[in-house]
Amino acid sequence: DKGEVDAALQIHNEELKTYEALGDRRSRAVTLGDIARIMADKGDVGAALQLHNDRLKTYEALGDRRERAITLGDIARIMTDKGDVDAASQILNEALKIFEVLGDQRSRAGCLGDIARIMRNKGDVDAALQLHNEGLKTYDALGDRRSRAVSLGDIARIMTGKGDVDAALQLHNDRLKTYEALGDRRSRAVALGDIGRIMTGKGDVDAALQLHNEQVQIFEALGDRRSRAITLGDIARIMTNKGEVDAALQILNEALKIFEVLGDQHSRAGCLGDIARIMTGKGDVDAALQLHNEQVQIFEALGNQDGKANVGFNIGRIRLRQAVEQQDAAAFEQAIDALAESYSILLRIGRLDGICFVGATLGQALAMAGLRDQARTVLQRSLEGFRKLGQPGMAGQIEEVLRQLG
Numbered sequence: 001d002k003g004e005v006d007a008a009l010q011i012h013n014e015e016l017k018t019y020e021a022l023g024d025r026r027s028r029a030v031t032l033g034d035i036a037r038i039m040a041d042k043g044d045v046g047a048a049l050q051l052h053n054d055r056l057k058t059y060e061a062l063g064d065r066r067e068r069a070i071t072l073g074d075i076a077r078i079m080t081d082k083g084d085v086d087a088a089s090q091i092l093n094e095a096l097k098i099f100e101v102l103g104d105q106r107s108r109a110g111c112l113g114d115i116a117r118i119m120r121n122k123g124d125v126d127a128a129l130q131l132h133n134e135g136l137k138t139y140d141a142l143g144d145r146r147s148r149a150v151s152l153g154d155i156a157r158i159m160t161g162k163g164d165v166d167a168a169l170q171l172h173n174d175r176l177k178t179y180e181a182l183g184d185r186r187s188r189a190v191a192l193g194d195i196g197r198i199m200t201g202k203g204d205v206d207a208a209l210q211l212h213n214e215q216v217q218i219f220e221a222l223g224d225r226r227s228r229a230i231t232l233g234d235i236a237r238i239m240t241n242k243g244e245v246d247a248a249l250q251i252l253n254e255a256l257k258i259f260e261v262l263g264d265q266h267s268r269a270g271c272l273g274d275i276a277r278i279m280t281g282k283g284d285v286d287a288a289l290q291l292h293n294e295q296v297q298i299f300e301a302l303g304n305q306d307g308k309a310n311v312g313f314n315i316g317r318i319r320l321r322q323a324v325e326q327q328d329a330a331a332f333e334q335a336i337d338a339l340a341e342s343y344s345i346l347l348r349i350g351r352l353d354g355i356c357f358v359g360a361t362l363g364q365a366l367a368m369a370g371l372r373d374q375a376r377t378v379l380q381r382s383l384e385g386f387r388k389l390g391q392p393g394m395a396g397q398i399e400e401v402l403r404q405l406g
Contacts, residue, residue, distance in 0.1 A: 001186075001222070001223070002222075002223040002224065002225065003223075003224070003225035003226050003258070003261070003262045005038050005041070005042065005262055005263060006263075008038060009035065009038055012031055012034050012035045012038075013035070015027075015031045016028060016031050016032070016035070025058050025061070025062060026058070026059075026062060026064065026067075028058070029054075029055040029058040029059060029067070029071075030055075030067075032051045032052075032054055032055045032058075033051070033052065033055055033071065033074060035051055036048040036049075036051035036052050036055070036074065039051065040078060041262075041263070041264055041266070042263040042264070042265060043263070043264075043265030043266065043298065043301055043302050045078055045081070045082070045302055045303050048078060049075065049078055052071055052075050052078070053075070055067075055071045056068060056071050056072070056075075059071060065098050065101075065102060066098070066099075066102055066104060066107070068098070069094075069095040069098035069099055069102075069107065069111075070095075070107065072091050072092070072094060072095040072098075073091075073092065073095050073110075073111060073114060075091055076089075076091040076092045076114060077114065079091065080114075080117075080118060081302070081303070081304050081306070082302075082303040082304065082305060083303075083304070083305025083306055083345070083348065083349035084349075085118050085121070085122065085349055085350055088118060089115065089118055092111055092114050092115050092118075093115070095111050096108060096112070096115070105138050105141070105142060106139075106142055106144060106147070108138070109134070109135035109138040109139060109147065109151075110135070110147070112131045112132075112134055112135045113131070113132065113135050113150070113151060113154060115131055116128040116129075116131035116132045116135070116154065117154065119131065120154075120157075120158060120161075121349075121350070121351050121352070121353070122350040122351070122352055123352025123353070123355075123385060123388050123389055125158050125161065125162065125388075125389060125390065128158060129155060129158055132154050132155045132158070133155070135147075135151050136148060136151045136152070136155070139151060145178050145181075145182060146178070146179075146182060146184065146187070148178070149174070149175040149178040149179060149187065149191075150175075150187075152171045152172075152174055152175045153171070153172065153175055153190075153191065153194060155171055156168040156169075156171035156172050156175075156194065157194070159171065160198060160201075161353070161389060161390070161391075162389065162390035162391070163390060163391060163392075163393070164390075165198050165201065168198060169195065169198055172191055172194050172195045172198070173195070175187075175191045176188060176191045176192070176195070179191060185218050185221075185222060186218070186219075186222060186224065186227070188218070189214075189215045189218040189219060189227065189231075190227075192211045192212075192214055192215050192218075193211070193212065193215055193231060193234060195211055196208040196209075196211035196212045196215070196234060197234065199211065200234075200237075200238055200241075205238050205241070205242065208234075208238060209235065209238055212231055212234050212235045212238070213235070215227075215231045215234075216228055216231050216232070216235070219231060225258050225261075225262065226258070226259075226262055226264060226267065228258070229254075229255040229258035229259055229262075229267065229271075230255075230267060232251050232252070232254060232255040233251075233252065233255055233270070233271060233274055236248040236249075236251040236252045236255070237274065239251065240274075240278055240281070245278050245281065245282065248278060249275065249278055252271055252274050252275050252278075253275075255271050256268060256271045256272070256275070259271055265298050265301070265302060266298075266302060266304065266307070268298065269294075269295045269298040269299060269302075269307060270307075272291045272292075272294055272295050272298075273291070273292070273295055273310075273311065273314065275291055276288040276291035276292050276295070276314065277314070279291065280318055285318055285322065288318060289315065289318060292311050292314055292315050292318075293315075295307070295311045296308060296311050296312075299311065305345050305348070305349050306345075306346075306349060306351055306354070308342075308345060309341075309342045309343075309345040309346045309349075309351070309354055309358070310342070310354070311342075312338050312339070312341050312342030312345070313338075313339065313342045313354075313357070313358045313361070315338045316335050316336075316337075316338035316339035316342060316358075316361065316362075316365075317335075317339075317361060319331045319332070319334040319335035319338060320332070320335035320339075320361070320365055322335075323335055332365075332368075332369070335365055336362070336365050336366065336369060339358060339362040339365060340362060342354075342358050342362075343355070343358045343359060343362050343378070346358055352385050352388065352389060353385075353389060355381065355382070355385055356381075356382045356385035356386050356389065356391075356394065357382075357394075359378045359379065359381055359382035359385070360379065360382045360394070360397070360398060360401075362378055363375045363376075363378040363379035363382065363398075363401070364379075364401060366378060367401075367405055372405055375405060376402065376405060379398055379401055379402050379405075380402070382398050383395055383398040383399060383402065386398060
């Protein structure tokens with residue numbers, strides 16, 4: 001938690017040797033899980049999956065169905081990050097059945113939450129809400145206040161996506177009170193971040209900055225370097241929007257160094273993207289593209305398809321702007337290629353919000369290229385998607401583009 005992951009790995013490996021010497025297979029498997037989660041954060045997902053599968057065999061041999069189901073959840077989360085959501089869903093449903101047979105209500109509710117997050121990404125927000133609410137009832141019945149607060153956070157994020165920010169704020173404030181009552185400072189800080197991002201969206205950046213700075217102080221007191229660096233990114237994005245780009249760059253470079261020290265490749269790639277967007281705004285598109293290409297390499301190594309699609313979208317927008325401003329046919333072709341690749345990834349992994357936003361840009365680019373039928377098909381899918389996600393404002397914008405196309 002303090003970010004000293006190499007020291008943590010050394011201790012876990014010392015544990016491992018002891019359990020192996022003692023012939024304690026169950027404790028060895030638990031330790032493999034701790035190591036695997038660190039390896040996944042460092043970007044070595046292949047090694048992480050191998051360790052989780054090793055755990056799986058141990059629990060199967062021991063007949064420990066509950067731990068086997070928990071391990072399936074760890075594997076499913078990696079598969080989700082890799083964009084293989086159908087395999088992840090299948091694995092989670094297998095785990096769900098085990099928890100139901102065992103009568104483990106708490107673990108079942110946690111599994112429902114994982115399934116709901118996949119459903120949300122696929123755009124099935126109503127189904128996701130139903131699952132989160134089912135989990136909520138379980139936590140209420142168990143008196144598990146902390147897990148209940150986590151579910152409220154998931155529900156609030158869905159409400160934010162649907163544009164119901166006042167309902168989302170109410171839920172986040174409910175979480176906040178729970179974490180304060182429990183004395184859970186880290187979770188309280190996470191909730192402050194959720195509220196801060198909503199305040200940013202509402203244009204109240206001073207209130208948002210105040211909340212994010214409070215987060216930073218909490219994470220510093222806890223020694224949680226990773227969470228502190230993530231919060232610095234939120235602050236930097238606000239500074240960028242305020243036009244204070246040099247201050248934002250300084251903050252992002254500080255965060256980048258922390259992620260590099262921690263070996264957190266996923267967060268490092270996100271930070272590179274924030275810096276690239278600033279470079280784009282400053283007009284240094286070559287530097288921005290170089291950073292985005294570095295991101296692509298990281299996400300490819302991680303097997304993170306969602307991240308790769310997001311970077312492709314950013315590259316496509318940069319090339320499209322170059323094409324329009326410089327009347328550059330080559331840049332225009334590169335723009336459509338990048339956007340189309342991003343779009344195809346998002347279609348494959350079923351990420352509906354990404355499909356909608358990338359499709360909106362790709363559709364307009366196709367229309368500019370004279371490919372009006374293809375443009376209509378892509379834009380129509382975005383229109384239906386925004387309606388499904390409960391975003392009437394974006395749906396209205398797409399309707400206007402389609403009307404202009406005739």
